[in-house]
Amino acid sequence: MPESPRPDDACPDDLTALPAAVLFDMDGTLVDTEQLWWQAAAELAEELGHQLTDADxxxxxxxxxxxxxxxxxxxxxxxxxxxxxxxRLGESFADKVAAETVPRPGALALLTALREAGVPTALVSASPRRVVDLVLSSLGRDWFAVTLAAEDTVRTKPAPDPYLAAAERLGLAPAACLAVEDTPTGVTSAVAAGCAVLAVPSMPVPMPEGDRITLLTSLEQADLALLGKLSAAPVG
Incomplete structure (x- = not known):
């Protein structure tokens, strides 16, 4: 994986190369719900006599x-x-999200910067629409021009369908869009669709590597100049 550009290396001229759109994953990327999802799965697994481990x-x-x-x-x-x-898994997760929805560090600041720069954004989630709507009621619906939930495409992540659909609804080519993800499943989906990807893991799992995949430890490290560099990176 190429070394991730640092915001300190960006210059104002990079702002002329902003992505045509930024397509955000939801759970673990914009809001701290991936841990809630794992907890819901772990609780059900325990009831069934199975202990979740890293292998799961x-x-x-x-x-x-x-x-x-x-x-x-x-x-x-x-x-x-x-x-x-x-x-049962869906009900448990929805209950946990309704009780606790916390934005990830840097998420709202980045959304605000994109809005002020006139860059459209989409929410591209593998969660059910019910959960997406719960998060949007807390995070705010007007951040996104398009929102997609698991029911909105025939196949969901890791298939490319959700990101292809988001780009199509925005009237853009996927290669002109930057996807922001936190899991290997989501990164695989976005790469297969043809997007450049900013990966910000919410849990310590290995990420796919590729020329158009850039890894950061927090969205607090991302700014418009960095997004411009990533979206302008050549496909190869």
Whole structure:
């Protein structure tokens, strides 16, 4: 993975190369809900006699409810239907989000800077619409020109469909957009769609590497000049 540019290296001229749009993941990227999702999955897994470990992370982090429910069904060997597990998992997660929605450090500042610069933004989530709407009621709906939830595409992350749909709704080519993600599943989705990606992990998991993937430890390190550099990076 190429060394991440530092905001200190940016110059004002870079602002002329802003991305056509910035497409944000929600859970763990803009709001601190990835931990809540893991907690909901861990609690259900424990009820089923399965202990979540790092080995389960690829099947939980950034994944849709149905995907994680299917994984818990296989891992636990339960006789309960997958649909029931998905329902219980979704209800638990929604309850936790309703009780606690906290913006990630730097998220609101970056959204504000993009709005002031006239750069459109989209919310691209693998969470159900119910959860997306709960977060938007707290975070604010008017930050985004487009919002997509798990139900809005036939396939969700890690397939490219959500990011392709967001770019299409904005009338833009995916390659002109910058995606901001926190999980390997989300990064894989955005890269497959053709977006440049800023990866800001919310949990300590290995990230995919690539010429158009840049890793930061916090959105507090991101500014308009940095986004301009990332969006202008050549495809290769």
């Amino acid at each position: 992370a690829p099947e939980v982090l950034g994944q849709a409810v149905e995907h994680t429910a299917a994984h818990l069904h296989r891992a636990s060997g339960t006789d309960l239907p997958e649909a029931e597990l998905a329902h």
